[in-house]
Amino acid sequence: MKIFVLELDGEYVILNTTCEEEIKRMQELNAYELNKNEMLQFSGVEHLVSNASCKVSKIDGKFSFDFHIDKNEILNEKKQTLLILLERKKQEIENADILYKDKYYQADNKAKELLTQSLVIFSSVGTVPENFVWKSSDNSLNAFSLDDLKALSLLIAQRTQEFTSKYWAYKEQIKNANTVDELQEMEFIL
Numbered sequence: 001m002k003i004f005v006l007e008l009d010g011e012y013v014i015l016n017t018t019c020e021e022e023i024k025r026m027q028e029l030n031a032y033e034l035n036k037n038e039m040l041q042f043s044g045v046e047h048l049v050s051n052a053s054c055k056v057s058k059i060d061g062k063f064s065f066d067f068h069i070d071k072n073e074i075l076n077e078k079k080q081t082l083l084i085l086l087e088r089k090k091q092e093i094e095n096a097d098i099l100y101k102d103k104y105y106q107a108d109n110k111a112k113e114l115l116t117q118s119l120v121i122f123s124s125v126g127t128v129p130e131n132f133v134w135k136s137s138d139n140s141l142n143a144f145s146l147d148d149l150k151a152l153s154l155l156i157a158q159r160t161q162e163f164t165s166k167y168w169a170y171k172e173q174i175k176n177a178n179t180v181d182e183l184q185e186m187e188f189i190l
Contacts, residue, residue, distance in 0.1 A: 001046040003039065004031040005056055005063055012056040012063075016049050032063060041067060045074050071180075078183050082174050090167045097137045098159060100152050104137040107156050115156070119149050 003016045004026040015031070017023060026033070042049050055066040097104040105111070122128045123146065133141040134148070144152075170186075177183045 002026075003034045003042070003046060003049055005034070006031040012051075012058070014049060014051050014054055014056060016046055034063075038063075038065070041065065045077055048073070048077065075177070075180055075183070078180055079174050079177065082183060082186075083171065086167065086170055086174070090163065093163050094160065098152070098155055100155055101142075101148075103140070103142060105134070105152060106137055107159075112156060115149065115153055119153055122146050122149065 001016055001018055002023055003014065004023075006013045006015065006026065006029060015022065015026060017026075039046065049067070053068060055068065057064045057066075095108040098107045099105075118128075126146070128144065128146050128149070132144055134144040134152075136142055173186060174183065177186070
């Protein structure tokens with residue numbers, strides 16, 4: 001994210017952007033680009049910087065910024081960002097390969113669906129076919145019994161239960177935070 005200030009007819013226009021074309025255009029127009037130190041005051045909420053939230057003045061050739069955004073808006077924005085990051089981490093963990101008998105097996109939604117279908121079918125007859133194999137993440141074929149299918153399914157379910165309970169606790173912690181400082185102090189270990 002870059003923030004530019006462009007002077008137009010004695011007024012200052014603020015533009016925040018990640019778009020390369022807009023950045024290039026602002027540079028061509030000799031718009032002032034905020035440096036790293038100036039950006040610190042907007043840390044985490046750069047995308048909210050606009051003429052509606054910031055008054056710009058120029059004194060002795062230097063820009064001054066009066067950032068006036070509602071603290072609740074900043075808090076809610078940071079909460080939303082943390083919730084999105086937490087959800088991404090949850091999906092990453094849910095879909096990560098899982099170790100069973102010294103081999104890693106896929107555990108994404110497609111793999112879990114296939115595992116569930118296999119368990120239902122083979123449990124109904126009480127066994128797997130002769131020479132039944134299950135493919136590991138490294139694409140090797142491994143002999144699997146009905147008990148192996150059950151054990152792998154149980155491992156996935158246990159992992160899901162463990163991190164889902166942590167996920168919900170963290171989600172509540174985020175929603176119940178009353179200050180940005182509380183959010184910044186949170187550590188999430190899934």
